[in-house]
Amino acid sequence: MSVERREVAPVAPPLPRGVVGNPRLARWVTVERDGTVTVRVGKVELGQGILTALAQLAADELDVDLAAVRMAAASTAEGPDEGLTAGSLSVANSGAAVRQVCAEVRALFVAEAVANLALDPDTVTVRNGTISDAAGSRRTSYGELAERVDLDREATGAVRPKPQHQARWVGRSVPRLDLPDKVSGRPRFIQDLALPGQLYGRVVRPPSPAATLVEVDTAAVRLRPGVRAVVRDGDFLGVVAEGEENAERAATALAAAARWHEEPTLPDEHDISRFLRAGPAESIPVPDPGHAGPAPTNPAPTNPGNADPGHADPGAAGRVVRRLRATYSRPFLAHASMAPSCGAARWAEDGTAVSVWSHSQGIHGLGRAIGMGLELDADRVDVRHVESAGSYGHNGADDAAFDAVLLARAVPGRPVHVRWSRRDELTWAPFGSAMVAEVEAGVDADGTVLTWSYDVWSQGHTARPGYAGSPGLLADTHRNRSRPTPPAVDPPARGGGGTTRNAWPIYTFPERRIHGHRALRTALRSSSLRSLGAFTNVFAIESFMDELALAAGADPVAYRLAQLADPRAREVLSTAAELGGWQRRGTEENVGYGIGFARYKDRGAYCAVLAEVEAVHEVRVRRLTLVVDVGRVVNPDGVRNQIEGGAVQATSWTLKERVRFDRWRVTSADWESYPILRFSEVPQVDVHLVDRPAELSVGAGEAAQGPTAAAVANAVADALSVRVRDLPITADRIVAAL
Incomplete structure (x- = not known):
């Protein structure tokens, strides 16, 4: 009687949650011909330095220099959906996803180099993006193999990230990637955004949360200098103009032309504890x-x-x-961010799709919500993240983005940039x-x-x-x-x-x-x-x-x-x-x-x-x-x-x-x-x-x-x-x- 012995393959650990939801490697990583690596994540930079930390993790798993890693801003069209950047979870969740994806990308490039150069897979090394044999006599690089390695495939979990002791970049206080622009005053924030053909929008808010619009005369406002549109949609009022000063003046005139009905609906501020209970x-x-x-x-x-x-x-x-x-x-408590919220939007000429720029903490959720509000398929809403000066949760970013969407619909083909006032920020953003x-x-x-x-x-x-x-x-x-x-x-x-x-x-x-x-x-x-x-x-x-x-x-x-x-x-x-x-x-x-x-x-x-x-x-x-x-x-x-x-x-x-x-x-x-x-x-x-x-x-x-x-x-x-x-x-x- 003979007994057949079979090798049992080790069970791969479960994939990180972010990779399960976004399994295509190409959604996360692109290797360029010059050897630079673009990494896309669903988490956004809020001033907390998360893109720097994730770049360190990526550089370690890929065995490339940190300077070779380019962290792309989050985008619903191009990057993975990792939900919100919130809850102190970015390093734990997105970090695990980046490590897994980059480990698999590295393995694919090494396999291609081994096949091309007949390298010994047991002695092959990767250093600063160069793949070589033990002696260094036969070598290639990520850049040289970029067009040969197809990343349009799903992660398998078969490759495990490196153990901690092999880290080169993790554990070091490397300079923040986002700080040079901020220290030198170069345009980086959404408040600095200047898109080709950009117009400016301002919204006229109700005087109180329960106020309803009784009437508004928009005729005179439409004739003001630079005004391109006056928008009324229910109780939503706003203007679009050439130049911020024109938009500000037109909004002031529109506010003066509006009449509202108000009611005292708020509880006693000094007895809010009783109200809650x-x-x-x-x-x-x-x-x-x-x-x-x-x-x-x-x-x-x-x-x-x-x-x-x-x-x-x-x-x-x-x-x-x-x-x-x-x-x-x-x-x-108010968010009280240093800079008031902003948003920008541009509708397609035919009005079937809209591009949005926002400092939202959850651009994918924002895109779906915009689609819900306008009865528009979510895939017709492209949201791109742009940094702002301070974010501590759900502030006015999403609201400002939707303001821009509504105002830009009146001028299809032209981007509209909307900036909130300090009063808007302290009284209308969620508390x-x-x-x-x-x-x-x-x-x-x-x-x-x-x-x-x-x-x-x-x-x-x-x-x-x-x-x-x-x-x-x-x-x-x-x-x-x-x-x-x-x-x-x-x-x-x-x-x-x-x-x-x-x-x-x-x-x-x-x-x-x-x-x-x-x-x-x-x-x-x-x-x-x-x-x-x-x-x-x-x-x-x-x-x-x-x-x-x-x-x-x-x-x-x-x-x-x-x-x-x-x-x-x-x-x-x-x-x-x-x-x-x-x-x-x-x-x-x-x-x-x-x-x-x-x-x-x-x-x-x-x-x-x-x-x-x-x-x-x-x-x-x-x-x-x-x-x-x-x-x-x-x-x-x-x-x-x-x-x-x-x-x-x-x-x-x-x-x-x-x-x-x-x-x-x-x-x-x-x-x-x-x-x-x-x-x-x-x-x-x-x-x-x-x-x-x-x-x-x-x-x-x-x-x-x-x-x-x-x-x-x-x-x-x-x-x-x-x-x-x-x-x-x-x-x-x-x-x-x-």
Whole structure:
């Protein structure tokens, strides 16, 4: 009897999600005859340096010099659809896709060189795009083989990316690819866009969210100098003109010629927490991120009150000797980008297709939403990304692009460039939702948490183009008042959630109940703002941890460490305390120290912040020390930049920012009524990285938001012995707390 032995081929690992959705290699990579490599991704440059990091990954997998890599701007016509550039996921998701694609491209070129030159496949080398035998006597290059290697094929997953120790570019702080133009002032932003034959558009907004157009006389406006079109579509009003000054003057005249009906529909700004809790709301179950699987979209509750079945201690409640509770809140927040939103569009002469230029975070979704709003096939909408000066989520970029589309339809064949005003940006772009959180803990005689109960309310954090079956574009709501905009929704739990993002504490509490509530009544238009609900949830959890520590007479850092099992978390937290000078706490009058900590989305970057605050006549953050663990660091300087920027912005949110409104309209329409942190108020920021080369890379862009807010709030409480639980922490609120 004979036994046949068969070799079992190793099972290829699953392809990265971006490659599964976009499997054609040619969609990602083009090799030119001069040896340069063009890489196209679905993620967009928002000033976070993502294209530089992805170029480093591509250069390593292809074995080419970084200077040979050209990162193309995202395009719906040419590049892969990777969804949104959001959630600190670009390095993790797009980085994995780029590595896989480039590894397969390299293998195809090596195979072609081996076949052409009869090279030994076991000794062939690739260096700076040159493929050669071991001795270097027979060689070719990517450029020489460019026309012979067909990349119009699907990725197979049969080629694995390189191990970390073979990296040449990853782990280095290489210069950012996008900075030379920005530093030298060369045109790069969408505000600088100048297309051949370009006209300029301006939109006349209603005077308030509920206002409807009664009448408008457009005749005189049409006769103004340079005016090429006056557009009215329902309550949407705008002008197109030669030259920006002509467009501005015509829009002013059009606004004066319009008569509107208004109603006071907004709630009381000073009682927004009650508004969120009082209305109808969707209940949001919160699975334990430590062991529960991904939750479906809008799932039904799986257990009463969302108690944690995996960690529940039936006897915990019986050992409680004291209960403490507190409520925390934040107001609506504006994106407050440095430059107002812009968009440009050009219709084909026959009106059957439109090209769009936008700084949207999701150009593919925007293209589909434009098609939905105009009943146009999505493949007739070509959207190209152009950078803007600042993007922190779903700002006015998509809306400005649709404004341009509507105005350009009146002048087919001519591109129309639309720029929003500062007032437009601060009053009409989507806001980050106001939020309120209620937390209660039952502790034992030593102050250790035995039971934890947490409820959080917000309006929801996603109203991006195409959400809830709606175009989700501002001008579309003005065109058709009979089609109301649905309330904002939340990303599913598997995407990090929205209202409940980071609502689950990382600490080892025996019994935990977490419950989210998404309000179904809309006060102001809300959508994604950097870190979504994590900012408020971490602020509330970490502020309450300080209150619990003080009630127990314990050191706040030691109190956290005693209830924290994750070793990476413990290292980040203890290192921040050591480097930030926690030992100096209590040694200087009117100076306080505070700590804040979280793991973003419970599976992303670990970030601990120690804030040093001086509080005399006003609160001044003197120094922030941040320690961050993002796994494998691709570009150290890029990670530090992201963390530093997030910390400074979070400081501004914590101390200053608040959307103001009355019963009729938003009133914080300029930098005086919506103040942000000034350069003279920016603290010293020290960022320290814990590099873990063996771990997967995760994003850094949103990790610092919540921990910074908590650290600053805790430092203020340490300095003044008074707790402010409602953001922003202004002088008035400190006095009220006193």
